[in-house]
Amino acid sequence: MKLVPFKEKIYLSSPTMHGDEFTYMEEAYKTNWMSTVGANIDAIELSVEEKIGCKHAVGLSCGTSAIHLAVKLAGVKAGERVFCSDLTFAASVNPVVYEGGIPIFIDSERETWNMDPQALKKAFKLYSDVKVVIVANLYGTPAKLDEIREICDCHNAILIEDAAESFGATYKGKQTGSFGQYNIISFNGNKIITGSSGGMFLTDDEEAAVKVKKWSTQSRENAPWYQHEELGYNYRMSNVIAGVVRGQLTYLEEHIEKKKAIYMKYKEAFKDLPVTMNPYTNDCEPNFWLSCMLIDESAMCKQIRTENNVTYESNNGKTCPSIILETLDKYNAEGRPIWKPMHMQPIYAGNEFVSVNEDVGADIFERGLCLPSDIKMTEEEQDKIIEMIKSCF
Numbered sequence: 001m002k003l004v005p006f007k008e009k010i011y012l013s014s015p016t017m018h019g020d021e022f023t024y025m026e027e028a029y030k031t032n033w034m035s036t037v038g039a040n041i042d043a044i045e046l047s048v049e050e051k052i053g054c055k056h057a058v059g060l061s062c063g064t065s066a067i068h069l070a071v072k073l074a075g076v077k078a079g080e081r082v083f084c085s086d087l088t089f090a091a092s093v094n095p096v097v098y099e100g101g102i103p104i105f106i107d108s109e110r111e112t113w114n115m116d117p118q119a120l121k122k123a124f125k126l127y128s129d130v131k132v133v134i135v136a137n138l139y140g141t142p143a144k145l146d147e148i149r150e151i152c153d154c155h156n157a158i159l160i161e162d163a164a165e166s167f168g169a170t171y172k173g174k175q176t177g178s179f180g181q182y183n184i185i186s187f188n189g190n191k192i193i194t195g196s197s198g199g200m201f202l203t204d205d206e207e208a209a210v211k212v213k214k215w216s217t218q219s220r221e222n223a224p225w226y227q228h229e230e231l232g233y234n235y236r237m238s239n240v241i242a243g244v245v246r247g248q249l250t251y252l253e254e255h256i257e258k259k260k261a262i263y264m265k266y267k268e269a270f271k272d273l274p275v276t277m278n279p280y281t282n283d284c285e286p287n288f289w290l291s292c293m294l295i296d297e298s299a300m301c302k303q304i305r306t307e308n309n310v311t312y313e314s315n316n317g318k319t320c321p322s323i324i325l326e327t328l329d330k331y332n333a334e335g336r337p338i339w340k341p342m343h344m345q346p347i348y349a350g351n352e353f354v355s356v357n358e359d360v361g362a363d364i365f366e367r368g369l370c371l372p373s374d375i376k377m378t379e380e381e382q383d384k385i386i387e388m389i390k391s392c393f
């Protein structure tokens, strides 16, 4: 197969619209429900409650604001430590700092790339007074949620589940976004379904849901004027954004099916290469948001990453994420490095990192990458991407 650059860029994961989104947005416009109240918000809160199997869903401006309010609800105070997933997007942990808390990063395990229950146990031995844990489900793959929940329960710690990337994934038959006391999902533009932006706070705790709704709408008290007893935020979802989400919701399963087909095709195509795909355990069904691969140590060439740059020495048959990403870019396709672990980020250089023996997160970052996973990519286009990647070995 002769490889030539794609005329139209193949994205990592871009929004896929179906038409229904526009109908609901237009309805908001025509009925003039153009603010943070309206039928679209009501409808999607109900749909998500049914889908996830939680009692309360609150539409917010984004997943990050949902995590912020979850952290506030959990009562994180200035100077308090919070155990957080290390290998994740910064938005998982930044809200801890908004409240003056101190994230302590917990290393990943190899079976799902998520928070290692053993490392979490070790962290509780070091700091038995920690009251809050934030776990993320990386790239749509559920963490070992039962084990993590059990450890949290054992220490009377509140679990916040960051299911921003895993909406629709299940763990032991139960939807992610339902394992913590407080949970969040995101409708950011590149997630499995999108509102262009937006997010949700999920819980079974009615009092918590009422608080989040109040805090997210500037914390007005019930009075004839603007009366305030608590700090407020402008975090509520717009009814226009909710219209986009409403249109997308019916396509969640279709998106997951397509993402899974992309993952399985890569997996099959790479079975003779010295690589593995991002792993998951038998007791879960990921949403396959992003297909990722990990290059075997034996096939890695020398790759040196400084804070802002990378150099590598390519040699026969050996490769590295940088070479593959540059190759994809040359052919007008978008890949991405694995999230750089939080404990390696300059902003968190002073924060503690707890791992069992080796630094798993750093190793996955070093040898892994995210592959083009856009569901509008055709099979023929994916065949070409596969050839481009094979040419790097």
Ligand SMILES: *Cc1c(COP(=O)(O)O)cnc(C)c1O
Pocket (backbone or CB within 6 Å): 061, 062, 063, 064, 065, 088, 089, 091, 092, 136, 162, 164, 165, 186, 187, 188, 197, 198, 199
């Ligand atoms: C996208 C994402 C968020 C933040 O969601 P936004 O809606 O973009 O604010 C949080 N955590 C993880 C793991 C994410 O991938």
